Amino acid sequence: MYSLGFDIGSSSVKVALLDVETGKAVNSAFYPKEEMAISSPNAEWAEQDPLEWWNNLKLALKDVLAASNIDKSAIKSIGISYQMHGLVTVDKDGNVLRPAIIWCDSRAIDYGNRAFDEIGDEHCLSHMLNSPGNFTASKLKWVKENESDTFAKVHKIMLPGDYIAYKLTGNIVTTKGGLSEGIFWDFKTQSVSKELLANYGFSEDLIPEIKETFEIQGLLSDATAKELELKAGIAISYRAGDQPNNALSLNVLNPGEVAATAGTSGVVYGVSDQLKYDPASRVNTFAHVNHTNIDNRLGVLLCINGTGILNSWLRKNVAAELDYVQMNDEADAVAPGSDGLLVFPFGNGAERVLKNENPGASMKNLNFNIHTRGHMLRAAQEGIAFSFKYGMEVMEQTGIETKVIRAGKANMFLSPIFRQTLADISGSTIELYETDGALGAARGAAYGAGLYQSLEEAFASLEKVEVIRPIADNIDALEVTYENWKSELNK
Numbered sequence: 001m002y003s004l005g006f007d008i009g010s011s012s013v014k015v016a017l018l019d020v021e022t023g024k025a026v027n028s029a030f031y032p033k034e035e036m037a038i039s040s041p042n043a044e045w046a047e048q049d050p051l052e053w054w055n056n057l058k059l060a061l062k063d064v065l066a067a068s069n070i071d072k073s074a075i076k077s078i079g080i081s082y083q084m085h086g087l088v089t090v091d092k093d094g095n096v097l098r099p100a101i102i103w104c105d106s107r108a109i110d111y112g113n114r115a116f117d118e119i120g121d122e123h124c125l126s127h128m129l130n131s132p133g134n135f136t137a138s139k140l141k142w143v144k145e146n147e148s149d150t151f152a153k154v155h156k157i158m159l160p161g162d163y164i165a166y167k168l169t170g171n172i173v174t175t176k177g178g179l180s181e182g183i184f185w186d187f188k189t190q191s192v193s194k195e196l197l198a199n200y201g202f203s204e205d206l207i208p209e210i211k212e213t214f215e216i217q218g219l220l221s222d223a224t225a226k227e228l229e230l231k232a233g234i235a236i237s238y239r240a241g242d243q244p245n246n247a248l249s250l251n252v253l254n255p256g257e258v259a260a261t262a263g264t265s266g267v268v269y270g271v272s273d274q275l276k277y278d279p280a281s282r283v284n285t286f287a288h289v290n291h292t293n294i295d296n297r298l299g300v301l302l303c304i305n306g307t308g309i310l311n312s313w314l315r316k317n318v319a320a321e322l323d324y325v326q327m328n329d330e331a332d333a334v335a336p337g338s339d340g341l342l343v344f345p346f347g348n349g350a351e352r353v354l355k356n357e358n359p360g361a362s363m364k365n366l367n368f369n370i371h372t373r374g375h376m377l378r379a380a381q382e383g384i385a386f387s388f389k390y391g392m393e394v395m396e397q398t399g400i401e402t403k404v405i406r407a408g409k410a411n412m413f414l415s416p417i418f419r420q421t422l423a424d425i426s427g428s429t430i431e432l433y434e435t436d437g438a439l440g441a442a443r444g445a446a447y448g449a450g451l452y453q454s455l456e457e458a459f460a461s462l463e464k465v466e467v468i469r470p471i472a473d474n475i476d477a478l479e480v481t482y483e484n485w486k487s488e489l490n491k
Helices: 050-068 109-119 121-128 136-146 148-153 160-169 176-181 194-200 222-228 242-249 308-317 324-332 373-396 416-426 437-448 472-490
Strands: 002-008 013-019 024-031 075-082 088-090 156-158 173-175 209-211 214-219 235-241 258-262 266-272 284-287 298-304 342-344 362-364 404-408 429-433 464-468
Touching: 002 050, 002 160, 002 437, 013 050, 013 437, 024 050, 024 437, 050 160, 050 222, 075 160, 075 242, 075 437, 088 160, 109 121, 109 136, 109 194, 121 194, 136 148, 136 194, 156 160, 160 173, 160 214, 160 222, 160 235, 173 176, 173 214, 176 235, 176 284, 214 437, 235 242, 235 437, 242 258, 242 266, 242 298, 242 437, 266 373, 298 373, 308 324, 308 373, 324 373, 324 416, 342 373, 342 472, 373 416, 373 472, 404 416, 416 429, 416 464, 416 472
Parallel strands: 002 075, 075 235, 173 209, 258 404, 404 429
Antiparallel strands: 002 013, 013 024, 088 156, 214 235, 258 266, 266 298, 284 298, 342 362, 429 464
16 A cells, blocks of 8 residues: 655645555655745745646656556555645635745734734733734735735635645645644634634634544545546545644654754754743744644744755855755865854744844855855855754743754755754754655555554654764854854844
């Protein structure tokens, strides 16, 4: 038997095929080969066409099926991972009404701040564990206030994964985890927040039917099965936002365990069983994939928007003749600390860890007589690691300690400089695994469909491939540089 995983990112869509019996990936593919475009009609906006996600999914799936040479009737489950906090709006016929407002869009900050004050910070933080902030609910409020004709046509709202599930099944449903990441969910009443709906003027009819993370949420429809060249009736049996799913992919399910990822954005994600929150809402708490009304499993999420996108920008604009390996080689010629050069990677929208401020990316202490391109390339990766450390200090206040960080060997964690810097400055051991979001979604779906009897069984084959420990000789220089970096940031 086989299980498919779809990972709907903002850069690409990845598809993985899992052999359920062996627990190994059969094949995977992604589209597009270059990053998907993000439309910015205004400086603070970030939008994508949901149909582009769907079309790239079809192309990646076609490649996986062509390369796998399997009996497609043996595919029994489909799982979906997706970029968090996005807003998709559809009319009563299921037609998309406007481009999706995605995670790095900053237009709704003022609406979230106003709701935080009006509903009350104590209520928001104790019931929803977050400020409404710049999340999905606030983005919908922006549509209501600025595109009233569009809002009047909205039949249902969806997160990006809900939309993909709708395309697969024809049914519009969501999950508690999805609603919590949109700041619609009240953890004390275990229901959609009536206070938030009332403040924003939303009818509860806009919220789709709610399903569990691990259950059969729908079946692949006849029409879509024909379009995808699959057998109708495959169970869609798991969906989660990309960061809870990344944690699942790394078997991070229990209190005290920590996962990280460093793609376009970077995330540190720790699991807690306590209803705690950061009073300044700089890190955010959502329902984890295995959260229930009885057993709290909450994901405390630190997000740094400007992570891999900074490295990508440098490659395109500063080191166009180099690939990423060559960039690392050039940066490796520079000692840890980059001779005092500081880079601040905050150039990809408002940063929650900075209280929703958007300071933009910047560089400090550049000396034309000392610093080279290699310094810039190294300082950028150090700046990303420093931003992780800065957020991890906030996470500690919610009870999350990062002694061991699990990550997939992908994206920025492919860089020896980044992962060693993060280990050195955080004092954490980093464990790398050969897995990714699409493969994690496939495992989650296999469990949700009953192909595995437990999550322990689903992850029995997960293999650790590399361990990075702090190097004492690096720490002194990095700590001095980090304190200077933090001092400049706090100015």
